[in-house]
Amino acid sequence: GAGVSQSPSNKVTEKGKDVELRCDPISGHTALYWYRQSLGQGLEFLIYFQGNSAPDKSGLPSDRFSAERTGGSVSTLTIQRTQQEDSAVYLCASSSLSGGYADTQYFGPGTRLTVL
């Protein structure tokens, strides 16, 4: 597609429920990233997928967070048993790679998650 797309744009859920956030990267980009933007923590890295390699999960804040990337394209970020501190804007980005290094990362519009 023309850019990175994310859905839903807004999600309101009750504490304890599970949520799934979707990301469609730019066509042909082999690298996909999830970040989170919250008032207290700013913009922080969550997880990185590169081709068929094992993902870098070093930024996931707890084991309630997981992500997968199917067919090397679409990615889903799942948050189980949501807590109020999970409220944030979840941003997805994608990039091409040159010699293993990421080129410019392009960001989607984000999903605003509110946990009541």
Place this chain on the structure above:
Amino acid sequence: GIQVEQSPPDLILQEGANSTLRCNFSDSVNNLQWFHQNPWGQLINLFYIPSGTKQNGRLSATTVATERYSLLYISSSQTTDSGVYFCAVRIYGNKLVFGAGTILRVKS
């Protein structure tokens, strides 16, 4: 981990004025990007600049990697330039580490 500091934290300009935003980082990085986050929250790429100087219209950026800083210049500012400006450095594993941002408000 690496520290990324941006200054100033807030900036108010009169339309037509020029400004310089600064980004300091505490360790060697593979690359650096500047973003503008518009009032709707979209992060827009401005520059991908590991070193040297680049220009795009009224905006330009300079990165001096050996001295661990980057500068973003905005000339003849317009109200549409308002928003938050972030620098982000790319470290090992291709992840980006973001600064806290500079909030820019341009008044007409």
